[in-house]
Amino acid sequence: MPFADRDVLCAGCGVMFVFSSGEQEFFREKGFVNEPKHCKQCKAKRQATTGRRRVETHVTCSECGGQTTVPFKPTQGRPVMCRVCFANRPKASNIVAA
Structure with a gap:
């Protein structure tokens, strides 16, 4: 189902803003x-x-060794x-996503 840009009223300032088709697809x-x-x-x-800003931590991937960022502070040993x-990864794994 194709999405179309929509105007949405901001609850904070009362100004109309665009909820783009790309954002709608992302939400879905x-x-x-x-x-x-x-x-x-x-x-x-x-x-x-x-103060609810997302923390980005630079880490090295345990599998491929590549550099990536994660939105959390990794736990030691995991x-x-x-x-x-x-x-x-295998679906039964207990590994946290990056």
Whole structure:
């Protein structure tokens, strides 16, 4: 089903912003059912005031040895994989995604 750009009213500032077809497809792939309520500027402002910024840690993939980033601080002794190696892992594995 093709998506079309839609205008959405920001709950923070009351300005209309575009919810693009690409963003809609991303939301569907991730399983998100609600559309965004805040424009990018209000979202950035909220993150800055609440301190909920995503932590990016540079790591080396345990499988291929390539450099990647992960949105968490890895636990000592647990392997960390890049996205490609994580996607190709056996499904019964207890390894955290990069």
